[in-house]
Amino acid sequence: MKKVFLGGTCNGSEWRDFFIKMLTIDYFNPVVENWTEECIQEEIKQREECDYCLYVITPKMIGVYSIAEVVDDSNKRPEKTIFCLLTYEKDRTTFTNEQWKSLNQVGKMVEKNGGKYFTELYEVAKYLNSKSKYITQFEDYM
Template sequence: MKVFLGGTCNGSKWRDELIEMLEIDYFNPVVDDWTPDCQAEEEKQRKQCDFCLYVLTPKMKGVYSIAEVVDDSNKRPEKTILCVLEEDEKSKFDEHQIKSMDQVIKMVKENGGKAVKSLKSIATYVNTKEKIK
């Protein structure tokens, strides 16, 4: 079993925190120098991994991860997981951003994907395939 760790970069430490809880293999797409080869490997891993996880936090600068999670929830709903963390260190989503994130969560769920609000829930699910609460 393997999980793709997509989502917020920009100095967010969520990957480090989650990796400590994982009992399965993972693909971390974060690299120091993003190249076309890195992009190709990321796309390959999204297709091959058993789970496509996207963790969105207030540290996100771009919105491409939102497009990716919606795309995967359409193409690979059975393995797509979205986690929205409303706080990331001192950063917090404002009320308008939370409303937008709630709509993204709704869209992913309606497409058949899973959505949670904690890294622990993700780890439990991917490690044991327990139903996400």
């Protein structure tokens, strides 16, 4: 079964909880309560082994390492790299215009490198689920 690495914004963002419910493929969620050296090593291993590496960026982003990861992956492994930029969070937190423009350019860069770029989780799930041999009636779920 295909598997996707769920990278990107943490910091209390709930995108993973929402997104996981839409998936028909396996996934690795790197978010843990206590970040240890073993967790770092497992994340590195999973990024290598997963069929797809998804990086979802939301306005709750405070660090920028996920941006570096997605650009790096889009250069080294474009066929498995997916970038999703979400306009707002559940609590209606949003990016500034300048942040959005800059991050949108990152998405275009990922696409130019051969990766995928989306602005809706639904579209990402539809794309990933289409790669699964266990396709369900996804459209009915929504």
